[in-house]
Amino acid sequence: MMVNVRLFGMLGILAKERSVALHMAERATLGDVLAELGKRFGREFMDRILRVPGEMHSYCRVFVNDIPVDDLGTELETNGSVAEVGMILLMASEGG
Amino acid sequence: MEMVAEATQTNGQLNDAWIPSACSLCYGTCSILAHRLDGVLVKIEGNPESAVGKGRLCGKGVSGLMTHYDPHRVRVPLRRTNPIKGIGIDPGWKEISWDAALDEIAERLRKLREDDPRKLFIQRTTTVTSSRTPIQVFAAAFGTPNRSSAGGGLHCGNGAHLISGIMHASWSVVPDFQYCNYAVYFGASKGHSAGHASCSNMGLAADARARGMKMVVVDPMCNFAAAKATEWVPIRVGTDAALALAMCNVTVNELGIYDAPYLQAKTNAPYLIGPDKSYVRDPESRKPLVWDRVVRKAQPYDAAKPQEMALEGKFEVNGVPCEPSFQLLKEHLKTFTPEWAERITTIPAKNIRRLGSEFAREARVGSTIVIDGITLPYRPVAAIAFRGSQGHMNSVYDFLAVDLLNHLVGSADMVGGCLGFNPACHGHPDTGRPHFIPKAGPDGLMITGIWMAHHNPYPIREPRMPEQVGLQDLFVLCQTSPFSDSSDHEELWDKFHLPYRPEILLNYGTNLLMSIGNKETVAKSLAKFKFIISFDLFLTESSDFADIVLPDCDYLESLDSRPNFPFIFNLPGGMGEWCWPIKQPTVNPDGQQRRCSDILVELADRIGMREDLNAAFNAILKLEGPFRLERERRYSYEEVCDAELKTNFGPDRGLEWFRKHGVIKWPKKPGEVYWRHCVDVRVPIYWEFLPAIREKIAAIAEPRGVKIPQEYYEPLPDWIPCSSHVENTPGYDLFAFYYRDIIHTNSFTMENPWLDEAARLDPYSYTIAINAETGRKKGLKEGEEIWVETEKGRRVKGRLHLTEAIHPEGLGIGACAGHWGDGMPVAKGKGVFFNDLLEVDFDHVSPVNLKGLCRALGRRNARRQGKGRFFQRSLRG
The missing domain is CATH 3.40.228.10 (Dimethylsulfoxide Reductase, domain 2)
Known part of the structure; x- marks a missing residue:
């Protein structure tokens, strides 16, 4: 299956690519997609996304076909012929 | 500028309206009704239809008119002409057009983002809760992790937030x-x-x-x-x-x-x-x-x-x-x-x-x-x-x-x-939104259902070599940090090999020079920024360090779809009603002021990050279905607010509905308010994770010469004396502390003539309070002007008030007062600038949550000035 990954904010700048097209096996999961991104963009990139292996930081937001997903085991469904994945980091502090 | 609210109640006159909105004289953000008569705001009252305030409004809230109509508000964009920056140095302001201002800002931000987005540091005041979302969104879209609140959070309850989050899933x-x-x-x-x-x-x-x-x-x-x-x-x-x-x-x-x-x-x-x-x-x-x-x-x-x-x-x-x-x-x-x-x-x-x-x-x-x-x-x-x-x-x-x-x-x-405060919500009966409930995380311990930012307090992040200027990614239990402005920040950044230095400061409404610590230290850090953009209502002491000042709309001219959300912040706890008010413009600005939220949207477009901005809005506001923002379309902030309201309350309850009604509410259920009985989560009375966190922090910090003391990271709480408790320099025998004066909010409201008058009438607001008996023993008299000095030699002066209402060893200073700038002439010279007593460095903060270099603890002692006297009665220059 085809997966288009859009990297927003810091992720796009780190990766130096804002849109990544991936060929994934059928029934690929979000975790599989992240693993593929890790191969492509390296450990520093993945450290921004994963708190520990298998779990994303609470400030990493991932949308699959515009639906928020935080379980890495979620199987991707294609929206037509392509699954669209969007990722953004919301990392910053707050006070008050 | 969009149309301001239409009349909601009339007495037969065309231009007589009571407009529901939200206060911003403090972050309580109580619901208000603004009375507009023939285009002029004449009164502000609490909105009895809202659970936020329940029709009550404090002295600060009712006096908001005087801030709104203050003749000293900034009304046009300003560009500094003097490249030299420092306390008391005239910036040489010249008026420029909005286009010229935004052209320059956008160009600088665009280049900075291409170079390294982390070089942008964003600071905002917590007083205006409505600034939180637009600034969170802009920071996420830009790609900087460097955002802070209220001058390093020194008015903020860092410890309270951390522990309220871990133990109660709430902010407080x-x-x-x-x-x-x-x-x-x-x-x-x-x-x-x-x-x-x-x-x-x-x-x-x-x-x-x-x-x-x-x-x-x-x-x-x-x-x-x-x-x-x-x-x-x-x-x-x-x-x-x-x-x-x-x-x-x-x-x-x-x-x-x-x-x-x-x-x-x-x-x-x-x-x-x-x-x-x-x-x-x-x-x-x-x-x-x-x-x-x-x-x-x-x-x-x-x-x-x-x-x-x-x-x-x-x-x-x-x-x-x-x-x-x-x-x-x-x-x-x-x-x-x-x-x-x-x-x-x-x-x-x-x-x-x-x-x-x-x-x-x-x-x-x-x-x-x-x-x-x-x-x-x-x-x-x-x-x-x-x-x-x-x-x-x-x-x-x-x-x-x-x-x-x-x-x-x-x-x-x-x-x-x-x-x-309200950590569990099952949502509005019609939509089931917003919906958040604490859940069990690693080791069965509680994860908050919602949080003010996006770094949940638990599970604890893994400490790492910092890339945030505040070092929060190393000191993972902290929220806001003083290290963007501390006297030792360069040393710390060098030790931790911070791979960049902040270059541009985007400031929203914060008077950093007054809200962090002693002004000399903060001034040095501000002067190092290559470029500072500041959204301001008034020219503050910190505005003097800006390169461009943008005239902001105040709360009576502004729009926000979520002034009281998340509910863990300023919605009343306990049984009663869920309540979602909006803030809406009640009048148009009388100058060239524009809303920060609109400007940030425009800047994002000029920088070329519209897609990022829309993605951040979608993520932060949790926009869904038909109300989700399309990737490439340009939206006004008004449209974004409309999308959020419709996402949460249905297509018939968008911005137009809220402009008319002001607020939506529904009953709370016992299972929401007393959620802990119903939800299978645990909280740690024994903080087992602390020693391990300390070890990980120490593994990074100690080889670089930063000692991480063990005693602060034990699983069970202890009482650890601060340095002032063990300070024994002769003559330094009082514990000075700051407290929030209820008449004032941070350093902002001293400019308000009504509040200033109230504070001058109050025996405490602008004075230094010492126990009467203690004062008598020192030969001090009511009303005399005194100096307070720390063991480090930092000094402030003020008028003495002797009172029975303070501990014999205490020295209390109210509010964040003592303005010296000309941009807030009512505030100038009023009260005592407590923060000038405070060191801003690693040695004066908690090594756990980076909190504590100021306020409310007598880390500073007052001592006698001159031989045999505890305070000098005459002023020193």
């Missing part, structure tokens, strides 16, 4: 006023015209006192809270943890009162702890083990029935000796006898024993109550704390010690007890 805590019978306040002003849900809490607290709730206020000063208390307990500054720990000891060890079923089911009290202070874990699942008293063996915590878990005893599991964490806590508490605490706090041991006993007995452990047909535990006692008691290096233990009282008697988020 408050007594369940409707049912509480006994509340102990440790440096908190919930219900006394300040802070979260201030006006609502005022009414709730007053009703509770009238009903008979005993309110005990532990505070060095008998001011806003203590003056309304049943009992004021004067305490030596910064020693609240010692009192709280002694009260815990009285409760558990002297009286033997604790809520065993609560501790078994809702905390990690039964988790077995080994000699290494860590959980004893199941070899296969790695889950913490508990001792099952029925089967007489260790079981994973989720495999045993809570009532069968041992809380006490010594066991051996797989050859490892271990004890339940409650057993360790119980032993630990024995150290903290009332007699020990008396020596530290100056509170007589018999009073400590009485307070502990009253608290424990009033908890009625084991009792239940029926609310709306649901039987719930009834624990009508609450111990709460906030900024006053934890604004110092020991802030984490301090708040945790206070909160332990609630957990020992099972009153945390139970009826009548200590409530987090």
Whole structure:
């Protein structure tokens, strides 16, 4: 299956690519997609996304076909012929 | 500028309208009605239709008109012409057009983003809650992790937020006023015209006192809270943890009162702890083990029935000796006898024993109550704390010690007890939104259902080499940080090889020079920025360091779809109503002012990050379905607000509906308010993760010369003296502390003529308060001007007020006053600039949450000036 990954904010700048097209096996999961991104963009990139292996930081937001997903085991469904994945980091502090 | 609100109530005249909106004179953000007559705002009242304030409005709120119509507001964009920056240096402002301003800003930001987006530092005031979302969105879209609040968060309750988050899934805590019978306040002003849900809490607290709730206020000063208390307990500054720990000891060890079923089911009290202070874990699942008293063996915590878990005893599991964490806590508490605490706090041991006993007995452990047909535990006692008691290096233990009282008697988020502000919401009946409930995370401990930012307090992040200028990614238990402005920031950044330096500061409404620490230190850090953009209502002392000042709209000219969301911040706790108000423009600006939210959208477009901005809006506002923003389309902020409201409340309740109605509300359910009884989560009375976090931080920091002290990272709370408690330089014999004056908000409201007048009439607002007897012993007289000096030689001057209403060793300074700039002429020269006494460096903050270099703890002593006198009576230049 085809997966288009859009990297927003810091992720796009780190990766130096804002849109990544991936060929994934059928029934690929979000975790599989992240693993593929890790191969492509390296450990520093993945450290921004994963708190520990298998779990994303609470400030990493991932949308699959515009639906928020935080379980890495979620199987991707294609929206037509392509699954669209969007990722953004919301990392910053707050006070008050 | 969009059309301002139409009339909602008329008396027959065309231009007579009462417009529902939200206050921004403090972050309480109470709902208001603004009365506009022939285009002029003539009055502001509380909105009785809203649960946020319930029609009440404090003195600050009603005086908002005077800020709005202040002739000294910035009305045009300004560009500095003088490249030299410093305190007292004229920026040489010249008026420029919005286009010219935005062209220059966009070009600089675009280049910076291409270079390294982390070089942008964004700062905002917490006073205007409506700035939170647009700035969070802009930061996420831009790609910078460097965003801070209220000048490094020094008005902020960092320790309170961390522990309220981990223990209550909320930003702060408050007594369940409707049912509480006994509340102990440790440096908190919930219900006394300040802070979260201030006006609502005022009414709730007053009703509770009238009903008979005993309110005990532990505070060095008998001011806003203590003056309304049943009992004021004067305490030596910064020693609240010692009192709280002694009260815990009285409760558990002297009286033997604790809520065993609560501790078994809702905390990690039964988790077995080994000699290494860590959980004893199941070899296969790695889950913490508990001792099952029925089967007489260790079981994973989720495999045993809570009532069968041992809380006490010594066991051996797989050859490892271990004890339940409650057993360790119980032993630990024995150290903290009332007699020990008396020596530290100056509170007589018999009073400590009485307070502990009253608290424990009033908890009625084991009792239940029926609310709306649901039987719930009834624990009508609450111990709460906030900024006053934890604004110092020991802030984490301090708040945790206070909160332990609630957990020992099972009153945390139970009826009548200590409530987090609204951590569980099942959503509006029509849509099920917003929806958030705490859930169990690693080791069964609680993860918040919602949080003010996106870095949840638990699970704790893994410490790493920092890439944030505040080092929050190393000191993972902190929220806001002073290290963007500290005197040692370059040294720290060098030590940690920070791969960049901040170059541009985007400031929203914060007067950094006054809100962090001594002005010389902050000025040096501000002067190092290559470019500063500042959205301001007035030219503040910090605006003088800006390169471009953008004239901001005030709250009466602004729009926000979520001024009181998340509900964990400033929606009243307890039973009642969920309530979602909006903020809307009531008049158009009379100059060239534009709203920051609109400008940020425009800047994003000019920088070329529209897609990122829309993605950030979608993520942060959780926009869904047809209301989700399309990737490439340009939206106005008004359209974004409309999308959020429709996402949450349906297509018929968008911005237009809210403009007319102002607020939507629906009843709270007992299962939401008293969620803890219904949700299977635990909280840590034993912070097992702390030593491990310390080890990871130390592994990075100590090879680089930054010592991470062990004693602050033990699993059980302790009282650790601050440097001022062990300071013995002769003559420095008073503990100076700052407190939030309820007449004022941070450094902002001194410019408001009505509030300034009220403060001048008040004997405390603009003075230095010292105990009358102490003053007499020093030969001081009421009303004379004095200098206060720290052992580091930092000094402030002010007018003395002698009073019985302060601890004999205390020196209290109210508000963040003492303006010296010309841009706020009403404020200029009023009050005392306490922060000028404060060092801003690593040695003066908590090594856990980076909190504490200022406010409310006597880290600074006042001493005599001149031979034989404690204070010089004449002014020095």
